[in-house]
Amino acid sequence: MNAFIAFFKKEMMESIRTYKFYILAVVFVLFGFMNPIIAKVMPDLLGSLLPDGMTITLSEPTALDAWGQFYKNGSQMGIVILVVMFSGIMANEFAKGTLVNILTKGMARPTVIFSKLAAASIQWTISYLLCIVITYGYTAYFWTMAGVENLFISLLGLWIFGELMISFVILGGILFRSLYGSLLFTGGLVVAMTILSIFPQTSSFNPVTLSTMNLALLTSGYEVSKFLSASLVTIVGMIISIFASVVVFNKKQI
Incomplete structure (x- = not known):
């Protein structure tokens, strides 16, 4: 446990000193402000861009529009930034050779992986929560939450997906020992899952x-049971990724 705590502190301090944590947090804080504000001003902005004499009728923005922006930013740019920020979490250790001294002094290899996973997860969780709190606060200020269903489950789902991405970059970094290998490995898996989503019958797993x-879930346009089923599969996938990381890392020559 002492080794885990020590290495965990080292990971957190490194993220702070290299500004990774700050960058991730600031990006999600900005998203938090942007989500409701963009939803609020979008109708007026579109109206101002139309040629003189042309008019279009736009519905009044609602809380759903703000959460729509939340998921658009979070599931696209947010997840990409998360993956890029942590793509070198294992790859950089191989490149710099910093693990040699640590492992030769007796630290268990699984401790390295779990410490890195914990540090990355905490940074992701804090950044994500900041975005949620700011978005919720401004959304509640501008509108009522009427018509917004299953918000907690929807938010939890995207957080779980982010955790899966962290487990992928760790496994990719161990397998290919390079930042680009980690990125390509994670990106390849996401592309494969996206292609699979073309078939509606696969959505529940x-x-x-x-x-x-997420947005469909908020409007009850998607079944909660299918979303929960996909969440369970994602958690299992994350566990398998971490287990595979431990197995491969134990056999990897440093």
């Missing part, structure tokens, strides 16, 4: 459902 069907 496809992890990408947690980043694409």
Whole structure:
């Protein structure tokens, strides 16, 4: 446990010193402000861009529009930034050779993986929660939450998907020992899941459902049971990824 805590602190301090944590948090804080504000001003902005004499009728923005922006930013740019920020979490250790001294002094290899997973997860969770709190506060200020269903489940789903991405970049970094290998590995898996989502019958066990069907869940346009099923599969996939990381890392020559 002492080794885990020490390495966990080292990971957190490194993220702070290299500004990774700050960048991730600031990006999601900005998203938090942008989500409701963009939803609020979008009708007026579109109206101002129309040629003189042309008019279109737009419905008044609602809380659903703000959460729509939340999932658009979070599931696209947000997840991409998360993956890029942590793509070197294992790859950089191989490139710099910093693990040699640590492992030769007796630290268990699984401790390295779990410490890195914990540090990345905490940074992701804090950043994500900041975005949620700011978005919720401004959305509640501008509108009522009428018509917004299953918000907690929907938010939890995207968080779980982010955790899966972290487990993928860790496994990719161990397998290919490079930042680009980690990115390509994670990107390849996401592309595969996205292609699989073309077939509607796969949605109840496809992890990408947690980043694409959130808004539909808020309007009860998607079944909660299918979303929960996809969440369970995603958690299992994350566990398998971490287990595979431990197995491969134990056999990997440093």
